[in-house]
Amino acid sequence: MLERSSLIELEQLQLEGFTKVNTINTDRAAKSDRIIHEDVQPTPKIDAESESVSNEITDTDSSMVEFYQLVQELLLITLGLIGISFGCVWFFYSANIALNYLIGACAGLLYLRMLVKDVERLGSEKKQLSKARFALLIGLSVLASRLEQLEILPIFLGFLTYKITIMLYVIRTSLPSFLR
Structure with missing residues (x-):
């Protein structure tokens, strides 16, 4: 019997504890709800340093937009020149020479693209341009000298x-x- 009464008392204590915890949580929720719904208007604080940082970010963004426009323009002009030159070489010379020109032009286009990626990473990740692009020209020259x-x-x-x-x-x- 003692065990049964002690179990009942234990259950009652747990229920009372649960009720107290629930009441505390309800009070906390009500307080936080009041804080959220109060009309608190933050005052904007802009100092000279944060304004200059935002100007630098805007300048960087506009510079990068100009850079990407320049890259797109250069790539399109290069593709146009490759097409025109390939047609002219094929017309005035042979198809073999025109295809050789096309191989070199595609390598040059790849080189230009690698240069663009290198310049793009220059400010944020790197301090100088890499020399790995030159391996493309060297490899192409070696390949051309080996194959007949x-x-x-x-x-x-x-x-x-x-x-x-x-x-x-x-x-x-x-x-x-x-002209000015």
Whole structure:
């Protein structure tokens, strides 16, 4: 009997404890609900440092947008020059030389893309440009010298097609300043 009465007392104590915990939790919830629903208006605090940081972020964003527009323009012009040059080489020379030119031009386009990725990472991740891009030109030259079907000069001239694009861009952007 003692065991049964002690079990009943224990259950009553647990129920009382549960009820007390529930009451405490309800009170806390009501207080937090009042705090949430009060009209508290935060005062905006903008100091000169945070404003300059936001200006730097905006300047960086606009610079990156300009960079991506320049990259897209250079890649499209390079693709156009490759197409025109490939057609001209095929018309005036043979299909083999035109394909050699195309191999070099595709390698030049890949080189330009690698250069863009390298410049893109320059400010945030790296402090200087990597030299791994040059392995592409060296590997292409070695491949052209080893295989009889490939000719070095058309491949090299095709590779330099992206340089023509850059020269055209520089001339186009600097020409208005010369006319002033």
